[in-house]
Amino acid sequence: MAINELLDELENLVVDARRLVFTNKCIIEEDDLMRLIDGLRKELPQTIKSAEDVINTKQTILDDARSEAARLVEQAKEYGTKMTAESEIVGQARMQAKEIMDKTLDHSNDLKNDSINYANQVFDHLIGSLDDILQVVHQAKGGLNEGTPAAAPSSATAAKQDKK
Template identity: 30%
Template sequence: MKVLELLDEIEEIVDTSSGFPLTGKILVDAEEILEIVKEIRVELPDEIQQAQWIKDERQRILEEAKREYETILKDAKVQAEALIENDDITVKAKMRADEIMRVAEANVKAMKLGAFDYIDSILYNFQDKMDQLNSVYFHDMFSNLQTTFEKVNGTIADNRNEIKEMIYRAQMESND
């Protein structure tokens, strides 16, 4: 996958960068690293971009529900005012207005809950995908780092053994 290749490229830059003696720090080209990070962002799965879409969609659904609620409320008021002329009609209008309000509020509540359930399921799926990505990418990255450190330690141990062998030979030659 392209992201792993880009991570390998960062690792190669870090491995081949010149270091500052005795500090454990290295000098890297910031522009080069930032360019690779931008490429990684471009390559990341669509689920990350879907999070923004989910946020926007949630806001749109809530605004639409609010507009519908306000429209229903205005219609109820208009109908109620038109029926005020007669007491019997006024009582029925108030009952109808209350019923419309209850229905509107129930519809708004149902739409909100539906939107929240929908967003929650999308976020749950997104969270699952992020967990999967974490287990795949970070496991590989740390495995590669561990292998690199093991190789470096092996090389250092070999070099130390060579030096000890040279010291031993030098001591043997000076004893002769």
């Protein structure tokens, strides 16, 4: 189950929970809450793995672009040395080699920028999802702690735990 689906289900669990009269507290089935938390624990590593895959793909693209650039530079050098017989041909070879280098560098930069942008988008999405999950978990914990007065920590202990 996807993280967003688990979060939606967790939200529905809170929204649909029975309310205590004259309070903003609700009663949530522990089994349901634990099932959703377990689901989140299972999904998070997969999401992180996807982000790592994006980073690895970015590095592979950059390495391929560098290899292609080196190959094209080498081709341009070989081509240039073959054309040194006449000055006009030499001039054309230098111009073509420069164009190939410029195109290769532009292509390499474009690939690099595209992969960085994609990785940033994935990380931004992941950060947003993790922030949402963390907020929901804090809310669920707060709701759980508020719903059990006998086990509620003192205000000093609660302040220490909130800082953690």
